Amino acid sequence: MKKAVLCLTTAALLSAIGLSACQQAVAPTQDNNAPQFRPISAAALPAIVTGNDDYLPDFSYAGYKNGNVPLPEVSGTVFDVTDYGAVPGDGLDDTQALFKAQAAANAHDGPVVVKFPVGRFILSDIFYITRSDFALQGTDMGEDKTTLYYPFPLTTLPTPAGFKELDEYLIEFDKRQREKKNNVDMPFSLYAWSGGFIWTGPEGHRAKAYLERYDNFPDPITAVTAGTKDDLSIEVADGSSVSVGDVLKIEWYNREGENGSILSAMYGDRTKFKKLGSHHWNFPRRPLITQFTKITAKDGNRLTLADPLLMDARPEWEPALVPWDQLQHISISDLDIEFPNGIRMPHHVEDGFNALYLTGIYDSFVRNVTVTNADAGIISDDSANMTITDFTTTGDHRAHYTVHMGAVYNVLAEKLRVENVAEHPLSFNTYSVKSVYKNSDVLAAPLLDQHSGANHQNLFDDIRVHVTLPDDVDDYALFDGGGAGYWKPSHGRFSTFYNINVDVTGGAAGPITLSGPQDGVQARILGVHGNREFDIRYTPDPIIEQLNQAPTVRSLYDYQMQQRRQ
Structure with a gap:
């Protein structure tokens, strides 16, 4: 991977905005407009980016292989x-x-x-x-x-076989x-x-669920018993059926109904907006939140994920590892x-x-x-x-x-x-x-x-x-x-x-x-x-x-x- 090396001068100032004095900025493949990090005031980045008490997700895991490698030249x-x-x-x-x-x-x-x-x-x-x-x-x-x-x-064209449910x-x-x-x-x-x-x-493949009579969900592999949002590891009830390299789903459910605690985690104070739609609680067998991830390491019932855990593994949300056909x-x-x-x-x-x-x-x-x-x-x-x-x-x-x-x-x-x-x-x-x-x-x-x-x-x-x-x-x-x-x-x-x-x-x-x-x-x-x-x-x-x-x-x-x- 090509890297552009930018040696920056005012070390103390850069430390205040989260940059080292001599830092390698990875340039996206085939992108001539890569971001330029140069000596700037601490105000150059929004405060939420540089680490105040307000939460900002880490979006950097998006993309092919979590953005860790350039797109390949395909051979075959x-x-x-x-x-x-x-x-x-x-x-x-x-x-x-x-x-x-x-x-x-x-x-x-x-x-x-x-x-x-x-x-x-x-x-x-x-x-x-x-x-x-x-x-x-x-x-x-x-x-x-x-x-x-x-x-x-x-x-x-004739209606595709997979669209019978949607029809x-x-x-x-x-x-x-x-x-x-x-x-x-x-x-x-x-x-x-x-x-x-x-x-x-x-x-x-069923890309979307529409009618409950077509629901035929696979059995969970195991329950997720512990995990903190943004961590790269989780604890499961039984890791024996999970292997390194598996690509799976982590699913969270709202089994608590219209006032479910998972809804507060997703939307905060519900008095601040007028409407929360009924699909959030009318289908309790369907996951409300899904993370797709790869298992990169395993130590008994502790599993390491390719990207940070999306939500806390709270028992009332019944988080589980679920098979995914892909x-x-x-x-x-x-x-x-x-x-x-x-x-x-x-x-x-x-x-x-x-x-x-x-x-x-x-x-x-x-x-x-x-x-x-x-x-x-x-x-x-x-x-x-x-x-x-x-x-x-x-x-x-x-x-x-x-x-x-x-x-x-x-x-x-x-x-x-x-x-x-x-x-x-x-x-x-x-x-x-x-x-x-x-x-x-x-x-x-x-x-x-x-x-x-x-x-x-x-x-x-x-x-x-x-x-x-x-x-x-x-x-x-x-x-x-x-x-x-x-x-x-x-x-x-x-x-x-x-x-x-x-x-x-x-x-x-x-x-x-x-x-x-x-x-x-x-x-x-x-x-x-x-x-x-x-x-x-x-x-x-x-x-x-x-x-x-x-x-x-x-x-x-x-x-x-x-x-x-x-």
Whole structure:
């Protein structure tokens, strides 16, 4: 790994902000904009970062292999789609050739690469990745690239077998988009927040739970009997069935009902916001909080984790180690994915021009992918330790999501570029925890969305947004969010915004108010600045530091990574 060595001078001053006199700052791979740590005053970092009594999560474990190594150059036996009948640029459908290449790859032991050369390929069916050590790879030679063109949406295909539960759920609960003023009363699409033409997950994988009659939870491996939040070890009742290297879930439950103590841990003082949704207590058999982790060491019943324990192991929350069926070492890279600019359907009624649906994967990545005219660029669920980098969404079609993080853990999305308008660009959705958007640009109708549903302790880090306002407007809902009432509030404690650079065109004279939710509990809002003076309206009980100051340390994630590597 390349390291940039920065020798800093005023040792005592640097010690006050947590930096040594001569410190190695690890530069992210292929990132020419690595954070620069230089002699600065102690006020250069927000007080909460440098260690006051207010809690700030450590986000530095997000990403491929907990951010500990650069993304690899993928190697493996190559299965070139042109060897199986695909012809770039001939105007004919290449789906069957792709499936033949995949079948040959799946029959091979060891890492495999299904490879597209430069050119335009037409595809019209879902490509399911259901085994580990699998790469889907295009070719990027600058001007000449691999383009996958999908002329038809997912709604034109037979309903995927794994969507039977979702289909029944939407019908039974009469899920419809109702907009009286727009004369809209239409059933939700299967693909509003799920599904994609490139789809990962083990065979028969259930990425989300909708109907209780489909619940079939695996028996816990063992109870977690002791553990303190942020520690790297836990005690279990019986470690005999756990091995070093196992990738498992730690699950916490709310068995105490509407006034469960775990809800206070997640949301703090509930008198500070109006509504706590009923999904927090109506499904006591389902975990309310989940951590995905790897066992790195074992000493009897004491287990060492790859990343810090998310919550205390309190007996009333019945924490347990639970099996998790997942794929590892999946990569998707060097592709342009293109859809036609279809008719804009109402919210939640999208046709399903969805590119990537990432479920059931661990230690995997997406790199150098551009998606044009999608309803959703990436939708993710039930995944962890994933990196998404150099990902662009563009086109004239209004999207639902650009990058959606659903029930995921320790996911890092960096160097994103959002050029198109979307309902929810950069969205932390239901059950998203300890995940990060970093070093990214939202160029159209920006919204840093936190979408309700027990999502908490997530980070927007080093984000640049571009806002256009009418000349008489002085308020913009940059931090607003969505989500159903049964999953309110908008997010749990300790969700964090760091170094948010807001560029405003137009607007009224004077300060611009950047508004957020009224139920966004105990957010950390650090270093919001831009080309105007800003006020922030975000409740309840936010910590707001260095408003209208550009942080000298550009990335909180990189800073925390550096601190734990000392």
